[in-house]
Amino acid sequence: MNQIQEISIQNGQFVPNDVAPQTANAVPECGPHFHEVLNSHALELKHARPNELQINLGKLCNLACHHCHVDAGPKRTEIMTWPVMQKILAWAEHAGIEKADLTGGAPELNPHFREFCDALIKLGIEITSRCNITVLYEPGQEDLAQWYADRKIRLVCSLPCYTEDNVDAQRGKGVFDKSISGLQWLNELGYGKDSELSLDLVYNPGGAFLPPPQESLEQDYRDMLGENFGIVFSSLLAITNIPVNRFAHALKRDGEIEGYQHLLVSNFNASTVDNLMCRHLINLDWEGRVFDCDFNQMLEIPLSGGEERYLWDIGIDDIEGQAIATNRHCFGCTAGAGSSCGGVLAD
Numbered sequence: 001m002n003q004i005q006e007i008s009i010q011n012g013q014f015v016p017n018d019v020a021p022q023t024a025n026a027v028p029e030c031g032p033h034f035h036e037v038l039n040s041h042a043l044e045l046k047h048a049r050p051n052e053l054q055i056n057l058g059k060l061c062n063l064a065c066h067h068c069h070v071d072a073g074p075k076r077t078e079i080m081t082w083p084v085m086q087k088i089l090a091w092a093e094h095a096g097i098e099k100a101d102l103t104g105g106a107p108e109l110n111p112h113f114r115e116f117c118d119a120l121i122k123l124g125i126e127i128t129s130r131c132n133i134t135v136l137y138e139p140g141q142e143d144l145a146q147w148y149a150d151r152k153i154r155l156v157c158s159l160p161c162y163t164e165d166n167v168d169a170q171r172g173k174g175v176f177d178k179s180i181s182g183l184q185w186l187n188e189l190g191y192g193k194d195s196e197l198s199l200d201l202v203y204n205p206g207g208a209f210l211p212p213p214q215e216s217l218e219q220d221y222r223d224m225l226g227e228n229f230g231i232v233f234s235s236l237l238a239i240t241n242i243p244v245n246r247f248a249h250a251l252k253r254d255g256e257i258e259g260y261q262h263l264l265v266s267n268f269n270a271s272t273v274d275n276l277m278c279r280h281l282i283n284l285d286w287e288g289r290v291f292d293c294d295f296n297q298m299l300e301i302p303l304s305g306g307e308e309r310y311l312w313d314i315g316i317d318d319i320e321g322q323a324i325a326t327n328r329h330c331f332g333c334t335a336g337a338g339s340s341c342g343g344v345l346a347d
């Protein structure tokens with residue numbers, strides 16, 4: 001991978017600034033660079049010692065949503081193998097990793113998903129699985145909901161709206177109905193009710209705008225899903241659409257990329273920076289390569305903007321204090337209340 005890297009010197013150290021991805025990947029090309037705005041607030045973005053691995057098990061998915069930053073879909077063939085999983089398990093045990101965030105694609109469609117989860121649990125690692133709900137109805141996944149409940153795996157499920165029209169427009173026809181019956185099924189098993197069976201829902205905007213305040217939106221979800229379908233859940237996570245790949249292409253096609261980038265930049269919130277997810281986790285692709293976050297993975301920007309490396313080529317002590325590679329898409333994480341895979345970052 002050829003990276004064009006801008007370098008600055010801060011406190012006597014070389015620090016990679018905004019890193020340009022290969023042209024095949026789409027990010028905004030207008031407005032200030034992220035590092036310029038950080039500098040103007042005297043902020044630096046560096047890794048803390050990570051206690052979490054975010055692991056992308058592959059790009060295979062039963063859906064192909066419009067906003068998907070992974071460009072996942074039913075025809076993707078990139079998928080993590082068991083030998084790669086074994087190397088990750090050995091590294092995680094040695095490094096004392098406490099949490100694993102499993103994502104994809106649909107992580108459950110990886111044929112080694114369940115074996116991998118059981119091995120992580122054996123190491124005492126707490127798992128979050130990013131489940132698109134509809135996968136519960138895929139052939140061969142009939143026992144998946146019960147399997148999850150038996151292991152008390154935390155589920156984070158995307159439901160970008162509580163109305164059928166909006167969900168189907170973003171995720172495909174029939175997805176809303178399947179999602180509703182899937183959530184009812186999970187509720188029957190105790191998810192969203194039992195404190196040990198956490199069921200979080202994810203909202204993301206259906207277009208080029210910022211999410212509304214998470215707290216009031218959560219109440220709207222509770223009211224609408226409760227009254228109409230008897231559904232309960234643990235928390236709602238409001239996530240901003242990050243302008244990379246499929247979503248960035250759509251913005252460019254519709255002539256909205258400059259306006260959206262301006263929206264993100266003009267809503268920069270310095271108080272989100274300390275909690276950005278890239279500070280506390282590292283991200284792995286299906287081959288075990290290391291990235292600062294899932295968005296940088298999709299843009300093929302390696303960890304800290306350096307050489308391409310695999311997890312097993314680095315030690316956990318090498319990560320703390322290292323600069324994080326940024327580009328203009330990072331404004332999506334710092335706009336307004338901020339955004340991460342755990343929802344907002346500031347009040």
Ligand code: SF4
Pocket residue numbers: 061062063064065067068069070071072073104105106132158
């Ligand atoms: S369900 Fe998730 S991974 Fe699959 S296409 Fe939709 S956004 Fe992408």
Ligand code: SF4
Pocket residue numbers: 276277278279292293294295296324325326327329330331333
């Ligand atoms: S996209 Fe967000 S999480 Fe990723 S490096 Fe930029 S600020 Fe950090």
